[in-house]
Amino acid sequence: MYKFIFIILTITALSIFNCSSDDNNISEDELHNLFTDAIAGNSEANLRLHGIFSNKHIGKTDYNSLAIKSMSINNKLFYSVLLEYNDPILNLFAIYDDQLNLYVLDKSLNGYLNAEWNDIGNRNFVFVQERFLTKDVLSLDRLSIYQVSTNSADLVYRSLSRFVKENHISYNTVGRITDDFILTKVSDTNDKRINDQVDTFYFNSDLKKYLSKSNLFTKYVRQQINDFNWTLLKPEIPAEFLDTAAVSSHKVN
Numbered sequence: 001m002y003k004f005i006f007i008i009l010t011i012t013a014l015s016i017f018n019c020s021s022d023d024n025n026i027s028e029d030e031l032h033n034l035f036t037d038a039i040a041g042n043s044e045a046n047l048r049l050h051g052i053f054s055n056k057h058i059g060k061t062d063y064n065s066l067a068i069k070s071m072s073i074n075n076k077l078f079y080s081v082l083l084e085y086n087d088p089i090l091n092l093f094a095i096y097d098d099q100l101n102l103y104v105l106d107k108s109l110n111g112y113l114n115a116e117w118n119d120i121g122n123r124n125f126v127f128v129q130e131r132f133l134t135k136d137v138l139s140l141d142r143l144s145i146y147q148v149s150t151n152s153a154d155l156v157y158r159s160l161s162r163f164v165k166e167n168h169i170s171y172n173t174v175g176r177i178t179d180d181f182i183l184t185k186v187s188d189t190n191d192k193r194i195n196d197q198v199d200t201f202y203f204n205s206d207l208k209k210y211l212s213k214s215n216l217f218t219k220y221v222r223q224q225i226n227d228f229n230w231t232l233l234k235p236e237i238p239a240e241f242l243d244t245a246a247v248s249s250h251k252v253n
Contacts, residue, residue: 025098028068031079035066049094050102057090071117073124074150078103080126084113093128095146095153101252103153104146120177124148129161135230139164140221143174145182145210151252157182157201157210163221165228172199172217179203182210186217194220 026034037045041058064084071078077098084091088110095103111132118125128144141162146155163170169188175198176183182201186194194216201210 025077026096026100027098028070028079031081031096031100032066032068035068035081035083036061039063048100049096050100050105052092052094052102052105060085060090062086063090065113067113067115069115069117071119071124071148073148076150078124078148080115080117082109082113082115082128084109088132095126095148097252103148103252104155106144106146106155109144110142123177125177131162134225135228137230138225138228145174145177154208156203156208159184159201159212159215160218160221163217163224165224170217170220184217186220189217189220190224191220 034045034049038049038053039057039059039061046053062085064086065082067082067084069080079096079098081092081094081096083093089107091107091109091113093104093106093109093113093115097103106128109128109130111130114129116127118127124147126146126148128146130142130144131139132142133139139162140160143157143159143161144155145157146153157174159172161172161174168190170190171185171187173185173187174182175185180203182203184199184201186197186199189195197216199212199214199216201212203210
């Protein structure tokens, strides 16, 4: 089930239409039923969800989990939906509002998945954590942060957050989020040069992402993986999976 992913994806803005009237807000249970119906092959349910399921999903009811969580933003209810399969190519994460407008669709997630809403200052985020393996035995966590506002949502941050090699655990912990930057702290690595160092991810307004010039933890983990000698017993996820436009953002008028 576990695979290894490093991914850099571009988010594009699209316009979509409203699916229902203001007096017909969808509930969490109704959204859950739409997902299960669409996966089972109900084309009308899939259409209401903006056609997020392709033929490879239809009939695949053996998913590990379908988790829906919500947060109210400016009197509008937003839902995060996390669908996890053994086959990571089928995984997806989506954000809807209670009118079934689609804000984000991410098909690039891998491994065990977890999502949590967070409000920081006057901003709202969904934190999505992935946990997966590379080279069969090396464990990684990757953190994705999606910023959600009344009319839009974007994947604004993505970086490795945890690495386990031979029972030694290293971390890259988000400590502060501002409009201009995100600060992370690298700890417990085997490289004294970066231990307890702070990495700064500056916000790029053109890309709508927080990016670091140093990427201290990611570079460290990549080197650790490259230096690790191991004969693969399990298939790795194909590289072309990383090159597709697997994340899309939608602006709602």
